[in-house]
Amino acid sequence: MKVTQRLLVIFFLLFFLFLVGLGLYSRMGNAQLQKIQQNEVQSHQVSFEKILTLNRQAIFVLAKDYSYWDELVSAIKNEDVEWAAFNIDSGIKTYEADAAWVFNMDFKRVYSVNRFSDERLKDLPLTKEQVTQIFNGQSLVHFYLETPAGYLEVQGATVHPSNDSDRKTRAQGYFFVGKLWNNEYLKILSQLADCDVSVVPAQDAVKFLGRKDAFVIQVDDWGRSPLLAIVAAVDSVAIEHFHARSKVLLKLFVVYSALQMLCLLYFLRKFLRKI
Numbered sequence: 001m002k003v004t005q006r007l008l009v010i011f012f013l014l015f016f017l018f019l020v021g022l023g024l025y026s027r028m029g030n031a032q033l034q035k036i037q038q039n040e041v042q043s044h045q046v047s048f049e050k051i052l053t054l055n056r057q058a059i060f061v062l063a064k065d066y067s068y069w070d071e072l073v074s075a076i077k078n079e080d081v082e083w084a085a086f087n088i089d090s091g092i093k094t095y096e097a098d099a100a101w102v103f104n105m106d107f108k109r110v111y112s113v114n115r116f117s118d119e120r121l122k123d124l125p126l127t128k129e130q131v132t133q134i135f136n137g138q139s140l141v142h143f144y145l146e147t148p149a150g151y152l153e154v155q156g157a158t159v160h161p162s163n164d165s166d167r168k169t170r171a172q173g174y175f176f177v178g179k180l181w182n183n184e185y186l187k188i189l190s191q192l193a194d195c196d197v198s199v200v201p202a203q204d205a206v207k208f209l210g211r212k213d214a215f216v217i218q219v220d221d222w223g224r225s226p227l228l229a230i231v232a233a234v235d236s237v238a239i240e241h242f243h244a245r246s247k248v249l250l251k252l253f254v255v256y257s258a259l260q261m262l263c264l265l266y267f268l269r270k271f272l273r274k275i
Helices: 003-066 070-078 081-094 128-134 183-193 202-207 237-274
Strands: 099-103 109-114 140-147 150-158 174-180 196-201 214-220 226-233
Touching (some): 003 174, 003 183, 003 214, 003 226, 070 081, 070 099, 081 099, 081 109, 183 196, 202 214, 202 226
Antiparallel strands (some): 150 174, 214 226
């Protein structure tokens, strides 16, 4: 093999190695970016679940504390709407709930209120048989419902006298407290969790399961059937900075390598002319 041919082979070999190095660098950068993104999404999910638990605690306390109360038992028995309006309206305001419902044991509505004055939330879309199933073997329940006004998070409790905080006596009625997952609440959750929170029907959750920049929490209805999916898209500043820095480093690497190749090609041509 002539010297010229050998030099050309060396040049193309070096060029090939440059391409391989460029590919490896890009692959390693993408792998590191994905790892950072995965950790960021997991961290946001943990924080978001804590926020949900804290928010849920407020309606849980309201439902639990108000539902063992002699006066509520009496209000249900006498259908005392005036007492209910005075006490329950202030309760949902204090505990930042959106709605409350009081029913007797026949699941006849005694009183309901919601802070939107929305007629669509006047009743719960449940039957007496369904309520009996929900409270089967338990006195405090938590579930989600789809209503004409939107998805509703519900905390329910059986009603008992004041001296029965353990709820061992026969129930005197039902007390429900609700939080509506409307745009206002989703905006608050997005701000608290530092991500873009939305809800979609359970059957649409599969569209988001493959996203690397988001996490999905599936939620069941009262019958433990999938109802909705909470989708939270994470827009991380750290990921953006890493991605931008990687782009800059990649450009510098390409420019530096290209200059090396051009210098090598220049001296190679100069050498070949002398042969």
